[in-house]
Amino acid sequence: MNEPSGATEMAHAEPKYSRVHRAAEIVSIFIFVVYAVANLWRLFATAIPTGPSAWFVLGGGAFLGYVLADFISGTVHWLADRYGSRDLFLLGPNFIGPFRDHHVRPKEITQHDFVETNGNNCMISFWVLMVVYHGVPLAVGDLTSLFLAGALVFSMMAIMATNQFHKWAHSDSAPRLVRLLQRWHAILPADHHDVHHKAPFETYFCITTGWLNWPLRKLRFYESVEWLVYRLTGIRAGEDDAINAGLAPARASEAESGVVTLPSTGAAERAS
């Protein structure tokens, strides 16, 4: 993975965010683990007496969940990269900013420890696990519920792992087993993710496995949604591309002069 600033992979740095946020991340990871184990226990406890068909159905649900996680990761990433700005209330500094900073300093993610890497994803996904555990009834022989609950539980577990997979895709020293999983394309491979890390950062958004990147690009899926959003609301995707392309420092002088120069992007050309 190229690092434009020339920075190298370093040992875990001190987190650069508030203690309150870190405490919330630690609590979220704990709740996530508790509900993940509880859900898996419930799924297996339902599947065992149901018989072999249940394991087949549960396997199908798990696979669907894994694919679904890739789509969710791509869609969340696409939203953060293509809409809004880092000045946006609440979402800007906590959601949009980190995604765009990652384009400027892609190796920085490798300095994040376990909590910083996985806390934010747990903060969102544990809610789904909680709802599945308390809200989706499972009964022996009910294969439909088993499939749905399995898909949701495994998709959230894959969402939880997504930032770890993403971090490994940027790492120069990932464990050998991880390298093997990347080579098999079971998790996001580094060279595959490199496609996203080229300005204007408008393709290959999926970062769990990357399986959906090629079909979504062929279908022009996100381009079509951006076109639809523009037709319906007048909001253009990638308007904040100056930041996307790592030109954030130029913004102050641009604001003073009233002239904003966007890099040449496919989005700008489409929108024009």
Ligand SMILES: [Zn+2]
């Ligand atoms: Zn991105």
Ligand SMILES: [Zn+2]
């Ligand atoms: Zn990346």
